[in-house]
Amino acid sequence: MEPYAARIKDVLERxxxxxxxxxxxxxxxxxxMFKKSPSPDLPKAKRWDDHFTEECKGRKQCVLKQAAKHLNTPGLISLGGGLPSPSYFPFSSLSLSVPTPPDFSSSATAGSSPLRTITIGKNDIAEGKGxxxxxxxLNYGQVTGSAQMLRFVTEITEILFAPPYADWGCAQTTGSTGVLETAARMFTERARGDKVLMEEYTYSTAQETMEALGIEVVGVRMDGQGMVPGxxxxxxEGWDVGARGRKPHVLYTVPTGQNPTGATLTPERRREIYDICEEHDIFIIEDDPYYLLQMAPYPPASSPPPAETxxxxxxxxxxxGTFLGIDTSGRVLRLDSFSKVLAPGSRxxxxxxxxxxxxxxxxxxxxxxxxxxFSQAALHTLLDRTWGHEGFLAWLANLGGEYTGRRNVLLGACGxxxxxxxxxxxxxxxxxxxIKLDHTKHPRLADGILAIEDEIFHSCIARGVLVARGSWFRAASDGSEPQALFFRATYAMAGADAIREATRRFGAAVRESFGIKEE
Incomplete structure (x- = not known):
């Protein structure tokens, strides 16, 4: 039996x-409460006290949250917590119309074919309906999120990633961007001169978050497969403490479908990077919102075939594979998100x-x-009550097929x-x-890469197309000039015809700037 199928079977049996x-x-x-009991041979995570900031070590548990654990005591009458009575909530039910496996066709997700309507009521638990x-x-809850949704994400983590140490756990979040700031405050602080290692081109908000906290980012070179371990x-190994201050002890990485480069680390490169972090005691923040959005290999054909489910x-x-899936010392904080695969507004x-x-x-x-x-109620109704674990995975497989088609259109248009x-x-x-542009062939190379980038960007805007400038994503705290010229394009939103037209306009801007005649 395949490992994933075996894990799903085990979860359902439990x-x-x-x-x-x-x-x-x-x-x-x-x-x-929801994991499979770890086998005795699994290691325990190492302690991270020497990596935590003073703020992190000084935070105490909320006493009111601690008291809430008594609410389920039989016969207890609570006068202690400020929880409003549900009878005053002006919402009696919440109904969702959703596609159901295996029909995840475009017409189903667009709502033009019959959908299943599921309703969650105000008192379903007491009435034995759910x-x-x-x-x-809709009442106050624990910081982990509801137990119902925590069970689902814990089980999905076990199915997909199977962390190879005993004492791992999950907590729900309001989205990965906020988590990154929290993680930065947990592990880095300006007063001790902390720095964070990142890919040389990475998520711009991650850099801005660090900069706002006074944390320097250190870019690590990339190629087509992501961060270069060497x-x-x-x-x-070459870090000069005297000249550069404290050696970095945190690595932030977007290892799959990386933003902005689209690069994905191979399993071999993932393992090599992890081993380097073990050797130098680096804590890894694995921000992986695109991991579940996988696509089929691109066929280099003049007319790429349409996507198949x-x-x-x-x-x-x-x-x-993931860093979490090879983590035996508990040095990975992994960030997962429903934003890219369900809805960003779910937060x-x-x-x-x-x-x-x-x-x-x-x-x-x-x-x-x-x-x-509201988000927890909606997602629990969709994922746990309607789709289940296999249904959610089937949705992801179908979504990958849809994105494969969009990517193929963009790649064909680029060609x-x-x-x-x-x-x-x-x-x-x-x-x-x-997209990399060979700046060495530009007639005004002496003007510098940033000037060329600026010219092409504004030419694109004038032509009615928006592409992202590569310099927006460059991890360089010293303000130095980039060594290469890049632009980032996305196939996430625009339809096929719009993707082709946008690419044509971008191409025209590039040709004009480089002085290349239309073919």
Whole structure:
């Protein structure tokens, strides 16, 4: 039996054995309640006290949240907590119309074919109609999010990633961007001169987050397969403390379908980077929102075929592995998100890390109170009650097929409309294409890469197309000139005809700037 299928079977068997699970308002939960009992030979995570900031170590657990664990005591009458009565919630039910497996066709997701309508009521638990209701979802809860949704994300983590150490856990989040700031405050602080290692081109908001906190970013060289392990090793082994201050002890990486380059680390390169981090005691923040958005290999044909719906087995076999999946010392804080695969407006995701790191993360999260109850109710109704684990994975496989078609259109248009100074690698995951322009062939090379980039960007705007400038993503705190000229394009939103027209306009701007005649 395939490992993924075996894990799904194990999860479903444990659920059946456990019976009905319908915890009430602000119920305490943690991943140990839902995980498979670890085997005795699994290692425990190392302690990270020497990596934590003073702020992180100083945060205490909310006493009111601690008191909430008594709410489910039989016969208890609570006068202690400020939880509003659900009878005053002006929402009696929430109904969702959703596609159901295996019909994830475009007409189904667009709502033009029959959908299934699912309703979650205010008092479903008390009335025996379900395991979750609005009386629980819309009240105050634990920072981990509801126990019902924590169970689902813990099980999906176990199915997809199977962390190879005993004391891992999950917590729900309000999206990965906010998590990154929390992680930065947990592990880095300006006063001690901390720095964060990143890919040389990376998510611009990640850099801006660090800069706002006074944390310097250190770019590590990339190629078509992502971060180059040899450059990471060279940066760490050659670090001059006297000249550059404290050696970095945190690595932030977007390892799959990387934003902005679209690069995906191979399993071999992932392992090499992890081993380097083990050797130099580097903590890894694995921000992987595009991991679940996998695509079929690109056929280099003049007219790429339309996308076909991916099968679940082929989808699962395409997953390239994660840092979490090889983490034996608990040095990875993994960020997952529903934003790219369901809806960004849900503002929901989850983190996975060692029990110690999750505990510290939750102490920081007390101020945000966890994800929205509406979002949790909607996603639980969709994922747990309607689709189930296999249905969710089938949705991801289908979504990968849809994105494969969009990517193929963009790649075909690039081959048709972009001049020879442009090169690119076909992404296998995510939603971005990284286009390199050979600046050495530009007639005004002496003006510098930033000036050429600026000219092409504004020429694109004048022509009615927006592409992202490569310099926006460059991890360089010293303000130095880039050594190469890049633009980022996405195939996530525009339709096929719009993608082709946008690429034609971009190509025209590039030709004009480089002085290349139309072919």
């Amino acid at each position: 659920r059946a054995k456990a019976g009905r699970f319908a915890p009430g308002v602000a119920a305490y939960s943690d991943s140990d 395991e979750y209701d609005l009386a629980v979802a 450059d990471l090793r060279g940066t760490l 991916s099968s679940l087995p082929s989808y699962l076999s395409s997953l390239p 929901m995701g989850w983190v996975t890390a060692s029990a110690q790191v999750i505990d510290r993360f939750l102490r920081h999260g007390e101020s945000s109170q966890g994800p929205s109850g 048709e409309f972009l001049p020879g100074v442009a090169t690119w690698d076909a992404p296998s995951a995510g939603m971005f294409l990284w």
